[in-house]
Amino acid sequence: MRIETIRAAGDRPAHIRHDDLISAKGISVVIARQLILQNIDLSVPKGSFVSLIGPSGCGKSTLLKVLAGLVQPTQGSVSIAGLAPVEAARKRMIGLVFQDANLLPWKNAVDNASMLLGIADKSLSRSDLRARGQEMLELVGLGDSAHKRPNELSGGMRQRVAIARALALDPAVLLMDEPFGALDAITRDSMGQSLLEIWQRTGKTIVLVTHSIDEAIHLSRHVHVLGIKPGRITESLDIALPYPRDLSVTEDPEFVRLVVQLRTMLRSSHQPGGAS
Numbered sequence: 001m002r003i004e005t006i007r008a009a010g011d012r013p014a015h016i017r018h019d020d021l022i023s024a025k026g027i028s029v030v031i032a033r034q035l036i037l038q039n040i041d042l043s044v045p046k047g048s049f050v051s052l053i054g055p056s057g058c059g060k061s062t063l064l065k066v067l068a069g070l071v072q073p074t075q076g077s078v079s080i081a082g083l084a085p086v087e088a089a090r091k092r093m094i095g096l097v098f099q100d101a102n103l104l105p106w107k108n109a110v111d112n113a114s115m116l117l118g119i120a121d122k123s124l125s126r127s128d129l130r131a132r133g134q135e136m137l138e139l140v141g142l143g144d145s146a147h148k149r150p151n152e153l154s155g156g157m158r159q160r161v162a163i164a165r166a167l168a169l170d171p172a173v174l175l176m177d178e179p180f181g182a183l184d185a186i187t188r189d190s191m192g193q194s195l196l197e198i199w200q201r202t203g204k205t206i207v208l209v210t211h212s213i214d215e216a217i218h219l220s221r222h223v224h225v226l227g228i229k230p231g232r233i234t235e236s237l238d239i240a241l242p243y244p245r246d247l248s249v250t251e252d253p254e255f256v257r258l259v260v261q262l263r264t265m266l267r268s269s270h271q272p273g274g275a276s
């Protein structure tokens, strides 16, 4: 399955495929009279794993917020399964995970994991919520830590709870903004591997913002490189390494070749306003 990404307006395909869960067309964002994103087209097929990578400040988070309905584009439109993002979010189709887990310090892991679900569905009883929270903690490998409060959890464990909290809503799409950015290299690797396994088990569609070339290649089916000033998609790379993947994939010669290729793409993306 290929993801179509169009790099410039003149390049736009005549139609978006039916299996695209996310379809963003002609997205431009102006904030405080600054052009942050310019004419971004992005299609993400259902069940795919896509990463966005690019220099700091190029607009990756802004693009993710546009997909989530948190930022309204100045131009262009986004559809999530045919719905505007705000509507999709209202129907609990979007799960969000940020760099900071933002857990409630006075609640234990299981109550944090079910917190958003409890807000979204008032009909659920406390025991329903606990059961769902526990199920999600088990999915993220934290089944034994349900009773622990955030201050008793490591950074990686807190992020696992944040992922459990997003998954508890059973969203179609998981939008993740540098979720492992604050973790040490080894924890980050194992979190990436866990995320892959969760993705394979749940079939969610994932869009991940990352600064890590290795992480993008290890996890994704497809990587989009954003350039800076203004933020736009400059290149896209298919990652044809077969799934399931584990960390040994990083020693595969094809992985190493892709790292070099993506690094070269990223280098050019640092040139403001450079050719797409």
Ligand SMILES: Nc1ncnc2c1ncn2[C@@H]1O[C@H](COP(=O)(O)OP(=O)(O)OP(=O)(O)O)[C@@H](O)[C@H]1O
Residues within 6 Å of the ligand: 031, 032, 036, 054, 055, 056, 057, 058, 059, 060, 061, 062, 063
């Ligand atoms: N609410 C806002 N007000 C003013 N400027 C903003 C706002 N939101 C984003 N920007 C600007 O938009 C640009 C893109 O920001 P964004 O956070 O999307 O980039 P990013 O690629 O995610 O950066 P990083 O990799 O450092 O997290 C930056 O120049 C930022 O200062």
